[in-house]
Amino acid sequence: MSGGLAVAGLGLAAPGRTVTNADLAEVLDTSDEWIRSRSGIGERRWASEGETTASLATEAIASALKAAGRTPDEVGFLVLATCTPDQLLPHTGAAVCDALGIRCGSFDLHAACAGFVSALVTGASLLPTAPGPVVVCGVERLTQILDPDDRTTAVLFADGAGAAVLEPGDGALLGWDAGTDGSLRELLEVPVGGRFIHMDGGEVFRRAVRIVVDSAIAACERAGVAPDEVDVFVPHQANVRIVEAARSRLGIPAERTVVNLDRWGNTSAASIAIALAEADAAGRLHPGNHVLLSGFGAGMTWASALLRWS
Amino acid sequence: MNRDQLLEILREATVGVLGCDPAAVKPEAHFADDLDADSLALVEIIMAVEDRLDIQVPEDELKDVRTVGAALDLLEGKVAA
Numbered sequence: 001m002s003g004g005l006a007v008a009g010l011g012l013a014a015p016g017r018t019v020t021n022a023d024l025a026e027v028l029d030t031s032d033e034w035i036r037s038r039s040g041i042g043e044r045r046w047a048s049e050g051e052t053t054a055s056l057a058t059e060a061i062a063s064a065l066k067a068a069g070r071t072p073d074e075v076g077f078l079v080l081a082t083c084t085p086d087q088l089l090p091h092t093g094a095a096v097c098d099a100l101g102i103r104c105g106s107f108d109l110h111a112a113c114a115g116f117v118s119a120l121v122t123g124a125s126l127l128p129t130a131p132g133p134v135v136v137c138g139v140e141r142l143t144q145i146l147d148p149d150d151r152t153t154a155v156l157f158a159d160g161a162g163a164a165v166l167e168p169g170d171g172a173l174l175g176w177d178a179g180t181d182g183s184l185r186e187l188l189e190v191p192v193g194g195r196f197i198h199m200d201g202g203e204v205f206r207r208a209v210r211i212v213v214d215s216a217i218a219a220c221e222r223a224g225v226a227p228d229e230v231d232v233f234v235p236h237q238a239n240v241r242i243v244e245a246a247r248s249r250l251g252i253p254a255e256r257t258v259v260n261l262d263r264w265g266n267t268s269a270a271s272i273a274i275a276l277a278e279a280d281a282a283g284r285l286h287p288g289n290h291v292l293l294s295g296f297g298a299g300m301t302w303a304s305a306l307l308r309w310s
Numbered sequence: 311m312n313r314d315q316l317l318e319i320l321r322e323a324t325v326g327v328l329g330c331d332p333a334a335v336k337p338e339a340h341f342a343d344d345l346d347a348d349s350l351a352l353v354e355i356i357m358a359v360e361d362r363l364d365i366q367v368p369e370d371e372l373k374d375v376r377t378v379g380a381a382l383d384l385l386e387g388k389v390a391a
Contacts, residue, residue: 038350202353203369209357241350245357 005124006169006310008133009070010277011063013056013161015141016048021155028151035155040240044158044265046143051159052086054095057139060161060273061096068133068165076132078106079123081115081269083298084141092139104132112188113236113297114178115269116162117305120293123166124173137163138269147196156239157197158265162273170287171310175223177215178303188298204300205242211296212236212246212304219292219304227251230306231289232279236296237261237271246294258284268297285309311363311389316382323358324378327351337379345378356381363389 020043021032035041047056057080065072080093085108087095093106111118116138123136139161146154184207187200212235220227227250235243240261247257258279267274272293279285289309296302321335330345341347347355352375356367365388375381 038348200369202349202372205350206353206357206369209354241354245354 004168004170005127005173005307006167006171007164007307008167008169009064009066009068009165010273010280011060011065011067011163012274012277013059013063015045015051015056015159017046019044019046024155028149028154030151030155038239038241039156040259040261041156041265042262044263045160047141047159051141053082053084053139053141054086054092054099056141056159056161057082057092057096057137057163058099060139060163061100061135061137064135064163064165064277068167070133070165072100072102074132075100075102075104075135076130077104077123077126077134079109079119079126079134079136080106081109081111081119081136081138082140083110083112083115083268084144086141096137111269111301111303112299113238113266113268113271114295114299114301114303116272117176117293117295117303118178120164120166121173121176121178121303121305127166127168134166135163136166137161138271138273140268140270142197142268145190145195145197150196152201153197153199156266158267160264160267160270160274162270162275162277164273164276169310172308174225174290174306174308175219175221176303176305177218177222179215180299180301182299184300185298187300205239207300208238208242208296209245209249211300211302212242212294213249215296215302215304216246216250216292216294219294219306223306225290225306229290230292231256231286232284232291233257233294234272234275234279234291235294237264237275238266238297313382313386316385316389317378319359319362320355320378320381320385323355323362326358327354335378337377337382339378340376341378341381342376359385365389
């Protein structure tokens, strides 16, 4: 699989409240040391009053369009990945299109933490016949489904948005892998009738490591690229120990792996988009690079993509 | 596979994850107190053993494992099964 994909611009939106581990230790039975050692998280962003899933997505998309040198009215289609929409109806993309002043086609995509990679693969397949650049966005306001009294989840999850503008170009989506094991839905869920995320952390950890490794290898194989030929690995930012365990099993060096969860926490569908935007801003992405993205989470659902950067 | 061979595999896995002194990984050693291993480290250790022995140890069976000896008991049951 190949052909003519450029990530022409990336953008992110950082919500207004920076919440440190020390802040959480004041209200929960936890500590900076406990949170850091088990997750790698030092601080995270939580939405301020008035910040919504749609407003965060709009900000990230506007930033990505600016980076691509595009105006909103040029957008050919919007794929927005989230598991925390502001409303069940209509979809978040409608509010985002309205805020951007555009009328292109749009839909929301729910694949939990695999959302952004799923959106990217979907957007890449729409692109050849789209009437303009395809925007893919991962956005979450997970604080709306976080139990503030549950120290096992409240310290991990966070809010944010990231977006990418896809255009025809010299790069390519070389290969991808995606899958679902719905028998594992209870490991990470908002139970039926419940309001808050519930997670079996240990089992998710173990499953996640195996899933990332298998899925990343499958994407690499389909792309004809060996894992040691990956120049930049951007895994879902769930937990630094999952990232570390998966990275070492894949044989990808730490210096080629993008980790920003120390400042962001787990932003589900937004995490890979934010990490990719930060890696780009830091000058870590170069033309010809093999860039491996791998998302995994509730479902359990996973998606990996191997891009040749342009 | 006898208990000594299992201990050796568990020891290698534990040293691989924790970077601890191999001699410290003995049946009476307490994962948290003696080896400074938290719950995720124990999951990683058992994952490494699972890979070596081609067995599966569900997470809920790990919850009561506190010592190397208790992990050996659990693994013996899986290998024999």
